[in-house]
Amino acid sequence: MSTYILGLSAFYHDSAAALVVDGIIVAAAQEERFTRRKHDKGFPQHAIDYCLREAGITAAELDHVVFYEKPFLRFERLLETYLGVAPTGFGAFLKAMPQWIHQKLQLPREMNRGLGGLYRKPYVFTEHHESHAASAFFPSPFEEAAILTLDGVGEWATASMGRGRGHRIELTHELHFPHSLGLLYSAFTYFCGFRVNSGEYKLMGLAPYGEPRYVDTILQHLMDLKEDGSFRLDQSYFNYCQGLTMTSEKFARLFEGPPRSPESELTPRELDLAASVQVVTEMIMLRMAHHLHALTGSANLCLAGGVALNCVGNGRLLRESPFERIWIQPAAGDAGGALGAALFVWHQLLDKPRPLTQPDAQSGSLLGPAPDPADIESTLRQRSAVYTRARDEADLCDRVATLLAEGNVVGWVQGRMEFGPRALGSRSILGDPRDRKMQSKMNLKIKFRESFRPFAPIVKAECASDYFDLLPGQESPYMLIVAPVQEDQRIEDDQPAEGLARVNDVRSTLPAVTHVDYSARIQTIDTARSPRLHRLLSAFEAQTECPVLINTSFNIRGEPIVCTAADAYRCFLATGMDALVIDDFILLKDDQPEESVDAHTAYLARFGKD
The missing domain is CATH 3.30.420.40 (ATPase, nucleotide binding domain)
Known part of the structure; x- marks a missing residue:
């Protein structure tokens, strides 16, 4: 039984x-x-x-x-x-x-x-x-490993350390509320005008545009940081224990004015605050990792908790911590x-x-529901959608690769839905990373979000080290590691722009996925986890000599990632996507019947905000 x-x-x-x-x-x-x-x-x-x-x-x-x-x-x-x-x-x-x-x-x-x-x-x-x-x-794939968890707060713990062996885990050290790395990061998220528990990604993406000029201020006034990564926060600067906001008036005085109003213009202060708290976060993660390694002696590290979604910090752990291998829970x-x-x-x-x-x-992490071909066809027919069907997987990948190589943006719905916040190639929007205009096009006309937000590359695992600073065979299957773009792929600008205008600078042969600090949040694609997506990358490489694509989640700002064929078709119609592929069904935007403008307006009014 x-x-x-x-x-x-x-x-x-x-x-x-x-x-x-x-x-x-x-x-x-x-x-x-x-x-x-x-x-x-x-x-x-x-x-x-x-x-x-x-x-x-x-x-x-x-x-x-x-x-x-x-x-x-x-x-x-x-x-x-x-x-x-x-x-x-x-x-x-x-x-x-x-x-x-x-x-x-x-x-x-x-x-x-x-x-x-x-x-x-x-x-x-x-x-x-x-x-x-x-x-x-x-x-994880490890028989034994050190374990580090970091988040806002659970019952009392905000971080824990321990070790796993075989089928047992033991947690030996904890940091307790109100001293929390997750809450510190969320406080700066709030102060910079983003929504707590969803805007932390924005703060991380904003950080490379600024200068970390507040690092000493944070370390001297907000916290008492120890060599082992433990710390105490001065609660007089925060308000999350007693109020409905994250920071106090004392915090605002320290950082030169009140919190930024949501949706207002970003100023150099917010850019520098983002850069500063990111540096401090990475410092704490590295100190904790060194201490945990000294405690356990393990070569392996497993991570979870909301802070483990800070892929910039994860990249530094991979490159600079004593651990040889790291596995991060995708959710x-x-x-x-x-x-x-x-x-x-x-x-x-x-x-x-x-x-x-x-x-x-x-x-x-493909653990959610998969669309049934009969249900897909029924959904599309109910909406009078116009589509064709690929003959087989090779035909599908060749046709989609051609669309991408021609500069089209493609919604891609295949198999089981991802579990966790990242689209991993099952509910994704794909584009050509070589196109210097693709980042702004996808941000403003498809995702309806801030133009500074970076996009992630997906790359065939066997080619990853050719483009990104990863060791041969080093994986990032769940898009949870940021790594530098290889030197020979970079393009240096003699007269770079300043501030958020830097988003338009061409920084590499893959401008649409290279962030302003020459980094990229990488997902490596292998045949074991994602055989169809790997085949699509091979088809795109055959046409363009590039085994890399843009991968962003199939949704617009304020909306969850799509689940069903109906979700995908509705989002496709309401955005600037050029094509939609659901299983082996291929739909082109220009072929679709005229849809009610009111329906699109209602859709965007509901989801086009965060």
């Missing part, structure tokens, strides 16, 4: 469900993909239903249901924090309590309802950073906690062995 374990995360950020069967990850998905509400933190009902369908079972057949943290411990931390700062913070306390009383402290009731009353066994609650650590180590944030919790029950609590899987046990 198989053992079915359902892991859940909910109510804080990116609710998700994951199903593990006899230790094998069968399905995992974020609730946002189904509800179309970005970062949906409600109960993951649709994600649960999908996982059960994928396994072909009902809730009655589940053996264990596990939640990724201990709500009462988190509630204890909230109460102690509010009491510690009282009477300030009373407004934040009043705002938080109704949801806690009616929902978050009633999790068994909520889970009973979500499972239709069919699950009659006890519920399991792991600790937040245990779930992160399990998600980092258990799917490093709270969503991945659902997966980690399920794996923790199987290995740690049930004491089940862990056979090593190469290249890893994450299945390329």
